[in-house]
Amino acid sequence: MKISYKWLKDYINTDLTPQQLEEVLTQTGLEVGGIEEVESIKGGLRGLVIGEVVTCEKHSNSDHLSKTTVNVGSSDLLPIVCGAPNVAAGQKVVVATVGTTLYNGDDEFVIKRAKIRGEESQGMICAEDEIGVGESHDGIMVLPEDSLVGTPASEFFNVESDYAIEIDLTPNRIDGASHIGVARDLAAYLKQEKDISYTKPSVDHFKVDDHSLEIPVEVANPEACPRYSGVTISGVEIKESPDWLQNRLKAIGLSPINNVVDITNYVLFETGQPLHAFDAKEIAGNKVIVKTLSPGTKFVTLDEEERELHEDDLMICNAEEGMCIGGVFGGIKSGVKESTVNIFLESACFDPVFIRKTARRHGLNTDASFRFERGTDPNGVIYALKRAAMLIKEIAGGKISSEIVDIYPNPIDDFKVEVSYANIKRLIGKDLGAERIKLILKGLEIKINEETESGLSLSVPPYRVDVKREADVIEEILRIYGYNNIEIPSLVNASLQYSPLHDPVKIRRVMAETLTAQGFNEIWSNSLTKASYYENGETFNDEHTVKLFNPLSNDLGVMRQTLLFGGLEAIAYNANRQNADLRLYEFGNCYFLNGLELKEDIMKNFREEEHLAIFISGQKEKESWTVPQSESTFFQLKSYAEGLLTKMGLNADKLTTESFSNELISEGIVLSTKNGTRKVAEIGIVHPKLRKQFEIENSVFYADLSMDNIILEQKNNKTLFSELSKYPEVRRDLALLLNKDVQFGQIRDLAFKVEKKLLRSVDLFDVYEGKGVPEGKKSYAVSFTLRDDEKTLKDKQIDKIMQKLIFLFDKELDAKLR
Known part of the structure; x- marks a missing residue:
């Protein structure tokens, strides 16, 4: 998720640079993946100036070209050959001087000194689409007569420069999926050193202008929709958004659409609360109903795809049909159009599980579903609705024409948590002091209900969906205090202990050092993964999947059965960032459900195995003039894997080899002990269909080593020494x-x-x-x-x-x- 540096400063007054913000946010749990300078117009119009066409005459060697001289505020007039039909003397125009780079999407074009049909040309008179300020290419852009010659185009068009801060949100930190959420964390951290706070735009002046467009609401499924609110606005004018609003959205990578839709997106990224605007004319029967429809019902979404609804897909309907897949995606008919005059503005809180399953069923991943799947703040619903309504009235005109409808039958209470000072000190490893702890909690808007000598009684607001236990609160205190601020002790207490001959830790270390020395990089992937990886599998299937009762997201819904999928995710991530030549390895546990019938002894229901995964993809060697380029091969990986096994005492003469293939591995071999009792490794080529699923172009070679079996075999391994032979081979x-x-x-x-x-x-x-x-x-x-x-x-x-x-x-x- 991207955060705009300038936009963030609308809510908190700080002089931290984007680079300093990166350090602070990462330290407080909002890891920054990167910072990119962005401009409201690509390239910032550097090298472009306002000029005046002084002379203009037909080119002697062309019927459609004109030969001009242009004043750009320098001592000499620039000779420029122009092909536009509307160029004329006396015009104020935009000129790209020699050396200027113009952008057309991802393509770049550098203006050079040239001769065109025998006439010298030292620049280019530009059309609006050529510099990114419009879409017209009918001719050059003619500016008002009072435009000042020599003015940089960046000043004339008010080009804004900003920084986009990419935050890699973890599923439990959906509270940080907005500018106000980031500002709140930032203020809580900075408040420890100076008096600073964040501010939310006021909605105190919200008022209803008339009651000319009352639209009642019915929630037929309160389990899936705990809170639903809406308000109508009549007489709006749909047009382009003002520059400031467009620039805010462009800074975080969004394309402006129209003023009403842009405002709903703006408030979404401001507050974290998704909104949806309906064309009131499309609300048949003048009523909004939140319910599910019959299974198999056809519904066409905004992307013009016809989808077949499931019986658990929550829909926002009118009296006759569905208008929107609730919390996920709008319908093609009910959205805001150029002809829209009256709108119904929705702000709601949906159940994360309903939204997650619907989004997964239809393969939809939107900014709204991303937030609803992880849990939005029910207490922020009305604030966001008022904020958006006031902005629409200000920018698009119109009147607020109804009271706010707010259906909230079962208000969600704050989470009650007891926390002791002793446990805070024990888990953090440092005594922060009661005053600092209370200061941090207040900065996070966690209410202190009661304080005793031993601890605090707290109320945690619902915006922090994952803070429900004492340990969670302590983690919040620690991250705001700063992980880096916990000193490392100067003395480390240690005790001598017996180490077995075949130490698993030592075995892992030796194997890791061997792979690292051969050019491999170690990766760590999450042991929680997507349920979809195992739903239709044969080798690893849903029957043996360990599922979480209350997952934070669909992407983290089950425990992994193999390290393969996590490795492929890492390969795809790197390949998409121009790093396709990879050698990776990972040690990790895999988890299995033993059977569908659960046993009384809970430990017998589950099985845990340790594996080592090795991956090779891309070129065999780094590009060099001394080494010819060649693709990695199965045999290259086989040599690495067998080398590791040999180092562990499992030589080829102690193993049997069998070929195998399945839906994950197109071709491969299994290495087992001679007696066939233990499988120690599988080595193979990842199936092209699986690569396509992860959008990986290069072949991927994968080895899966059973660490449990290798460690068991190590116990039986004896190191033998023999004298070097004096006779030749x-x-x-x-x-x-x-x-x-x-x-x-x-x-x-x-x-x-x-x-x-x-x-x-x-x-x-x-x-x-x-x-x-x-x-x-x-x-x-x-x-x-x-x-x-x-x-x-x-x-x-x-x-x-x-x-x-x-x-x-x-x-x-x-x-x-x-």
């Missing part, structure tokens, strides 16, 4: 023509079956399929390393062993020498 190579279904593991296992004493290693160094190889066949180039630790091998001995190998490969695998 001998290598022999075979080029084998094989059926495509034959795996290298079969060749290796057969080779060691033939020769156990002298054969030291078997390696595959080339695979070929193509010209000269029959269809259904492939060529493997395999090397065999032999050594006798007691004497030097002789050629006859070596040849005898190789003949045995060739015979067995032919007999067992139908392998032929090439």
